[in-house]
Amino acid sequence: MPETIAFYVFSAIAIGASALVIGQRNPMHSVLLLIASFGALAGLYIQLDAPFVAVAQIIIYAGAIMVLFLFVVMLLNAPQEDAAEWDRTHPLRQGVLARFGSLLALLLVVELVWALLGTSDVDRPVGEQAGAAGSVRALGKVLFTEYVFPFEATSVLILVAMVGAVVLARRESDES
Amino acid sequence: MSAAGAVAGEAAGSGRGALTVDLRLLVQLAVIGFTFFMLINASALLVYAERKIMGFMQQRYGPYRVGPHGLFQPLADILKLLMKEELTPKGADRWLFTLAPILAITTAFAAFATVPWGAETTLFGLLDAPVKLGASDVNVGVLVVFATTSMGVYGIVLAGWSSNSKYSLLGGLRSSAQMISYELSYATALSAVILLAGSLSLRETVDAQAGYWLGFIPRWYVFLQPVGFAIYMIAAVAETNRAPFDFPEAEQELVAGYSTEYSSVRFALFPQAEYINMTTAAAVATDLFLGGWHGPFLPPEYGWIWFLVKVAAILFAYIWVRWTVPRYRYDQLMQFGWKWLFPAAVINLIVTAALVLYLDA
Numbered sequence: 001m002p003e004t005i006a007f008y009v010f011s012a013i014a015i016g017a018s019a020l021v022i023g024q025r026n027p028m029h030s031v032l033l034l035i036a037s038f039g040a041l042a043g044l045y046i047q048l049d050a051p052f053v054a055v056a057q058i059i060i061y062a063g064a065i066m067v068l069f070l071f072v073v074m075l076l077n078a079p080q081e082d083a084a085e086w087d088r089t090h091p092l093r094q095g096v097l098a099r100f101g102s103l104l105a106l107l108l109v110v111e112l113v114w115a116l117l118g119t120s121d122v123d124r125p126v127g128e129q130a131g132a133a134g135s136v137r138a139l140g141k142v143l144f145t146e147y148v149f150p151f152e153a154t155s156v157l158i159l160v161a162m163v164g165a166v167v168l169a170r171r172e173s174d175e176s
Numbered sequence: 177m178s179a180a181g182a183v184a185g186e187a188a189g190s191g192r193g194a195l196t197v198d199l200r201l202l203v204q205l206a207v208i209g210f211t212f213f214m215l216i217n218a219s220a221l222l223v224y225a226e227r228k229i230m231g232f233m234q235q236r237y238g239p240y241r242v243g244p245h246g247l248f249q250p251l252a253d254i255l256k257l258l259m260k261e262e263l264t265p266k267g268a269d270r271w272l273f274t275l276a277p278i279l280a281i282t283t284a285f286a287a288f289a290t291v292p293w294g295a296e297t298t299l300f301g302l303l304d305a306p307v308k309l310g311a312s313d314v315n316v317g318v319l320v321v322f323a324t325t326s327m328g329v330y331g332i333v334l335a336g337w338s339s340n341s342k343y344s345l346l347g348g349l350r351s352s353a354q355m356i357s358y359e360l361s362y363a364t365a366l367s368a369v370i371l372l373a374g375s376l377s378l379r380e381t382v383d384a385q386a387g388y389w390l391g392f393i394p395r396w397y398v399f400l401q402p403v404g405f406a407i408y409m410i411a412a413v414a415e416t417n418r419a420p421f422d423f424p425e426a427e428q429e430l431v432a433g434y435s436t437e438y439s440s441v442r443f444a445l446f447p448q449a450e451y452i453n454m455t456t457a458a459a460v461a462t463d464l465f466l467g468g469w470h471g472p473f474l475p476p477e478y479g480w481i482w483f484l485v486k487v488a489a490i491l492f493a494y495i496w497v498r499w500t501v502p503r504y505r506y507d508q509l510m511q512f513g514w515k516w517l518f519p520a521a522v523i524n525l526i527v528t529a530a531l532v533l534y535l536d537a
Binding site: 026028032035051052055056058059062063064067068070071074075136 | 269272314315316319320322323324326327329330333334336337345348349352353355356359376
């Protein structure tokens with residue numbers, strides 16, 4: 001019973017905060033709500049018997065990536081997102097295009113529901129499906145044997161992005 | 177709260193009578209409450225210790241008027257801060273301005289939740305089953321401490337941003353850049369110890385350090401990981417925004433940095449969070465590198481005395497460094513963090529991993 005209550009509380013926070021992220025005028029508030037959403041997700045991971053994934057979620061997303069987001073928002077110091085005139089008259093907000101956008105959103109929701117309904121073993125506890133998620137040792141072993149190629153490929157991808165960012169930043173400083 | 181729940185679940189699972197379950201839960205709650213109480217005391221005591229040691233190093237008395245040897249000075253300080261008027265600057269983001277100090281203090285307390293501070297004890301035979309000294313015991317304890325400390329930056333960053341003042345904003349910006357930079361070295365230094373211990377649980381790491389080499393050298397990881405210990409301590413000073421890395425509140429440049437616009441209790445929470453963070457960093461260093469509650473002369477029942485002594489020694493070093501080393505320049509801080517400390521931590525980790533693999537095989 002307490003688990004069920006906790007599940008609904010975490011889910012409500014995750015969904016509610018994510019919905020509010022879009023609705024904020026102040027980008028700073030959006031960032032904070034996103035952090036709250038990540039925190040609630042970490043709570044759900046703990047309920048799924050995956051404490052390591054939960055802690056990794058907090059360290060990487062809430063603790064590192066969102067700090068960078070916050071850093072950028074503060075540096076740009078953009079107080080009001082939709083204050084500018086061009087934003088309201090943006091072509092994407094007009095007539096047909098706006099309707100097309102909401103159609104795409106609806107399509108996404110339908111697709112998500114369809115995918116969830118197609119998944120047969122949602123009600124089985126995660127621990128049974130893969131003991132990997134629970135223990136760090138097992139997770140590490142799986143990552144470095146079975147999934148070593150995707151793992152390394154992802155690392156290279158991130159490295160490429162980082163090198164690209166450095167190159168872009170340097171070129172700008174050379175010109176000025 | 178989750179810790180209490182976990183203990184209750186564990187106790188219920190063991191199939192004992194209802195009375196025993198309640199007793200174990202109560203004892204665990206008492207341990208959590210005691211840990212909380214001691215952390216509050218630690219922050220007050222550190223204010224006093226800092227001023228007294230600073231006085232000693234500058235050849236003056238330090239506080240000595242309030243109580244014997246000025247021992248009640250922290251109480252007087254707290255009372256003074258409580259009496260002040262709470263100000264909110266015009267143009268500040270009211271919600272975030274109030275939320276920031278709360279976040280800072282909450283994360284500071286929460287970070288200590290998985291730090292064990294004593295061996296299992298029955299409290300001199302008072303209890304029928306041994307109780308673990310420490311708020312809660314999680315099998316990914318090291319990571320929980322690290323995750324919670326890394327959330328602590330939000331308090332400072334939000335304080336800086338919501339104050340709507342240039343000094344505060346600069347302090348907050350510096351703090352986020354500094355903490356991201358030094359978190360890497362901090363985590364890498366921790367990883368080397370995790371490799372040695374083969375466990376992410378702080379309690380298991382401490383117990384792996386029991387005993388002696390050659391009969392007299394304690395098996396503490398500081399002897400296997402001297403470089404790691406040095407990196408950890410330097411990164412911890414930067415993480416807790418202490419001198420010589422106290423750029424977020426560098427008074428010559430930024431008035432008081434992120435806390436410039438704060439007053440009264442909301443101001444008091446920032447230094448308190450800083451002192452509690454120091455205590456946590458020292459306690460984690462004790463658990464990971466200095467053998468926790470293991471030490472000669474004392475029976476395991478009194479191991480917490482060793483723990484206190486080691487934490488106090490590290491905290492003294494913290495204060496000692498603050499009043500000895502002048503503040504760096506900001507670009508020097510970044511250079512040092514990225515070009516020296518982080519590579520050193522990575523090399524240390526690789527060498528440790530290779531040696532562990534070689535010796536295991």
